[in-house]
Amino acid sequence: MTRQIGEAILDLKNVSLSFGGVKALTDISFDIREHEIRAIIGPNGAGKSSMLNVINGVYRPQQGEIVLRGERFSRMNPYKAAKAGISRTFQNIALFKGMSVLDNIMTGRSLKIGSNLLQQAFWWGPARREELAHRAKVEEVIDFLEIQHIRKTPVGRLPYGLQKRVDLGRALAMEPSILLLDEPMAGMNVEEKQDMCRFILDVNDQFGTTIVLIEHDMAVVMDISDRVVVLDYGKKIGDGAPEEVRANPDVISAYLGAGH
Amino acid sequence: MGFFLETLIGGLMAGMLYSLVALGFVLIFKASGVFNFAQGAMVLFAALAMARFSTWIPQWLGLESAALANVLAFLAAGAVMFLVAWLVERLVLRHLVNQEGATLLMATLGIAYILEGIGGTLFGSDIYKIDVGMPKEPVMILEHVFDGGLLINKEDFVAASIAALLVALLALFFQKTTTGRALRAVADDHQAAQSIGIPLHRIWFIVWCVAGVVALVAGVIWGSKLGVQFSLSTVALRGLPVVILGGLTSIPGAIIGGLIIGVGEKLSEVYLGPLIGGGIEIWFAYQLALVFLLLRPQGLFGEKIIDRV
Numbered sequence: 001m002t003r004q005i006g007e008a009i010l011d012l013k014n015v016s017l018s019f020g021g022v023k024a025l026t027d028i029s030f031d032i033r034e035h036e037i038r039a040i041i042g043p044n045g046a047g048k049s050s051m052l053n054v055i056n057g058v059y060r061p062q063q064g065e066i067v068l069r070g071e072r073f074s075r076m077n078p079y080k081a082a083k084a085g086i087s088r089t090f091q092n093i094a095l096f097k098g099m100s101v102l103d104n105i106m107t108g109r110s111l112k113i114g115s116n117l118l119q120q121a122f123w124w125g126p127a128r129r130e131e132l133a134h135r136a137k138v139e140e141v142i143d144f145l146e147i148q149h150i151r152k153t154p155v156g157r158l159p160y161g162l163q164k165r166v167d168l169g170r171a172l173a174m175e176p177s178i179l180l181l182d183e184p185m186a187g188m189n190v191e192e193k194q195d196m197c198r199f200i201l202d203v204n205d206q207f208g209t210t211i212v213l214i215e216h217d218m219a220v221v222m223d224i225s226d227r228v229v230v231l232d233y234g235k236k237i238g239d240g241a242p243e244e245v246r247a248n249p250d251v252i253s254a255y256l257g258a259g260h
Numbered sequence: 261m262g263f264f265l266e267t268l269i270g271g272l273m274a275g276m277l278y279s280l281v282a283l284g285f286v287l288i289f290k291a292s293g294v295f296n297f298a299q300g301a302m303v304l305f306a307a308l309a310m311a312r313f314s315t316w317i318p319q320w321l322g323l324e325s326a327a328l329a330n331v332l333a334f335l336a337a338g339a340v341m342f343l344v345a346w347l348v349e350r351l352v353l354r355h356l357v358n359q360e361g362a363t364l365l366m367a368t369l370g371i372a373y374i375l376e377g378i379g380g381t382l383f384g385s386d387i388y389k390i391d392v393g394m395p396k397e398p399v400m401i402l403e404h405v406f407d408g409g410l411l412i413n414k415e416d417f418v419a420a421s422i423a424a425l426l427v428a429l430l431a432l433f434f435q436k437t438t439t440g441r442a443l444r445a446v447a448d449d450h451q452a453a454q455s456i457g458i459p460l461h462r463i464w465f466i467v468w469c470v471a472g473v474v475a476l477v478a479g480v481i482w483g484s485k486l487g488v489q490f491s492l493s494t495v496a497l498r499g500l501p502v503v504i505l506g507g508l509t510s511i512p513g514a515i516i517g518g519l520i521i522g523v524g525e526k527l528s529e530v531y532l533g534p535l536i537g538g539g540i541e542i543w544f545a546y547q548l549a550l551v552f553l554l555l556r557p558q559g560l561f562g563e564k565i566i567d568r569v
Contacts, residue, residue, distance in 0.1 A: 056455060082457030096445045106446045108439075111457035113438050131438065174456060257462035 005226065006034030009210055010055065010178060011083065015064030017050055017234075018134045024050040025061065025234045025243075031177070037204055037211045043254060048214045049091060051231065052180050055212065056088050057081045082111060087176035089167040091183045097156035101166050104155055105141055108173030109134040110142035141169050145199060161192040178210045179203065185217055193217065197224055222246065230254070264393070266410050267526050273413070275522020276420035277481060278545075281499035282506065283427060283515040284474045289508045290447040291467035292353070293456040294364040298372035300496025302472060305344070305379040307336035307479030311388035311488040330392050334480070341472030344375070349465045357450070357460065376493065385490065394418055419481045426477055431511055443467060447509070449543075501549035507562020516560060521545045 008031035008057060017025040025047045032038045040048045055066065057076030066073045068084055068187060087108070096104050099231035137162045142148055145165050150158060155166055164184060171179055183194045184200065201224060203209050215221050222242040230245055232254040238245045246252055281303070290298040313333035323329050352367050395414040402410050434440040446453045446463045454460050471498065479488075482495050505516025522543075529541040 058455070060453070078454040079457060079459060082455060088455055090452065094449045096448035097453070098448060099441070099444055102440055103444075107441055107453070107458065108456050110442055110445075111440075127438070170456060225386070 003035045003205055008032065009034040011067040012055070013065050013067065015051075015054055015061045015066075016252055017047075017054060017059055017061040023234050025054070025231075028064075028231070028234075028236050030229045030236065032210060032212060032238055034228075035204070035208050035227040037200070037213060037224055037227035039213045039215060039228045040231065041215065041218070041228060043221060045232040045233075046233055050180055050210065050234075052088065052214060054180050055081070056086060056180055065221040082174065085173040085174075086180065087171040087178075087185060088180035089164070089171050089182055093160075093163045093167050094194035095155045095163060095167055095170070098154060099152055100152050101147060101158075101169075102138065102142070102151050104166055105138045105169045105173045105240065106134065107171040108141075109138065111174065117213050137175075140175055142173050144172070144202070146195075161178055162189050164188065164192075164196070165199070168196075172203065175207075176209060178212065181211065181213045181215075183214050183216065184216060185220060191255045193220065200224060201223055261541045262410060266412075268523060269410065269412060269511055270416070271523035271526035272519055273303050273420040273522070274526065275417040275493040275513075275519035276423040277416075277478075277518075278498050278521055279427060279480045279515045279518025280423040280481070280498055280504050282518055283430070283511065284471050284478065284496070285499055285503050286506075286508060286511055286514045287430070287467055287471045287474065290511075291443050291504075292364075292446070293361060293450075294353075294368060294463055295361070295508070296471070297365060297368040297397065298375060298469070299373040299475065299499070300493035301372040301379070302341070302344070302475035303479045303482065303495055303533055304490070304493040305375045305490045306341055306472065306476035306478075307390065307492055308379050308383040308388070308551035309340045310334060310480055311483060312383045314390065315388075318358060321357055321488065326391075327393070334476070337476055338473060342469050345468030348468055352358050354461060361532055363508055372493075376490075388488040390480055390488055392480060392484055394484050411483035415485070419485070422477065422481065426457050426474065427511070427515055430474075431558075434511065439463075439466065498545070503559070504549040505552050505559055506558030510559070510561035513561035521548065524548060 002051050010032040013029050013030070015025055015028045016023070025221060027049075028051065040051055050059060054061050055076075057073075057078045057080060059160060060075065066076055068086075073080070096107065099107075102203075113134065137153060145168065146167055147162065147169065150162060155163055158166065168184065170183070181200070185196050188196065200211060200213070204211050213221070213225060225242060227240060228238070228245045229241055230248070230251045237249040237250040237254055240248075262384060276512075281299070284299045284302070285296060288294055288299070292466070310333055310534060313336045314330055317323065317332050317336065318326075318329045321332075323332075348371060353364075354369060355368060356364055398411050398413050400410065401412055434443060442453070442458045442463055443466070445456075445458055450460060453463075478495070479492065482492060486492065486495075502514060502517040502521050503521060506513030525544045527539045528544050529538070533540050
């Protein structure tokens, strides 16, 4: 089955964000279609992470609106975003360092757990059945990401590349409809990058998850994304299929500097 | 030998009570990164509620049984502590998400004063007693093993057992339940926890409730030992060296730290005291904490802080 790119699932309209006098994002609009892989690229400080943080509700833009499945959000926050099926990974891995890989990924199931505190405290029927069901789901994620061997290891002790993979696992355990990836391949070697690419493509293909990706490695971005939006100094300077963006003179000058 | 063991056991039992106080600090610090200055005030407030309810409830309901009255009073005081937790989250913490540690610390200092004030207004400021039927007379054990046997203070023994049980239950709760896992997650990283859909506000409410219950148990135990009075809030100061020793982020640390301080105090008082004039018990814990701050600032079990440069 080939995935079918659908209608726009997330629409960002005229988003502006500033911190004090610093303008991080200026009047940015673009949409994200269901089941596609959408990349956000741009030089350092272009506002890519800010953009992701706006979608996820960490930052509230001063202007503009976010339309998710036809519903307008003016005040998004990370908890609401999670409930709406948006999960994310972080640029500087934000795993729970003292906890094992398994526990970290289990936390991704938080929203799906319905048993109450009292039932959990007594390890009571529903709570117990639920925990086991979630555990099974988490094992699927672990199998998918090929991290069975480190299941019980505290994540703080894992090498960087594997931590990134656990971070992805935790986000996947939420069974998100939209997955935001903030530089999933930064600091990885070629082999690790290839693995990560494969996982991203598989997630998109098998689960139909819409993916929004920030990445610096141009080759990777051009290879795996369906559409690319380019930011520079908080402004949108390009938007379209990889080959269009590559040919866009504004994008070329942003990357190579003026007067190249 | 018998005397040494007696001192040791006395120290362990006193230590367990210190652990209980320290646990209140650790719980809240773990879950929200806040050093809760109001812990002492919470102990006092809970003890006041317990003391007053245990006299009011029999009057209101015309109860005869002291045991039943105590149980009801304990539940009522527990409910009061839950209410405090709810108000703290609602009125203070909710507005201070992602603020600096120092800001939160100052906020808890404010909570401490408010609790002390409201406690006095609601429950009166006299000295009250809590009588939950703790056995007062000491008991002899192992008389055939040691010459003269070991003299054990029954009250301390009961108190230490209750504290140990509570600590064990909390450790299980943190390690084994879904909510416990969410609590640990929030402790590690607010932002990440929120973005995977862990409700921060509910977790904070729960943790303040748990800290409230710990304060209540500590308040009842210390209150029945020392009487319920304003100075009870300084009992929490006894917990400070314990958390420095054990590490602010570790529940086992709070237990071991408490035991070390309890034993250290008693042994040093008995064996070192006569050499340098006694009174060691008062400052020993703080001195030990000072040494630890110099040698191992993160405590025995705390997380080592490594900064990326």
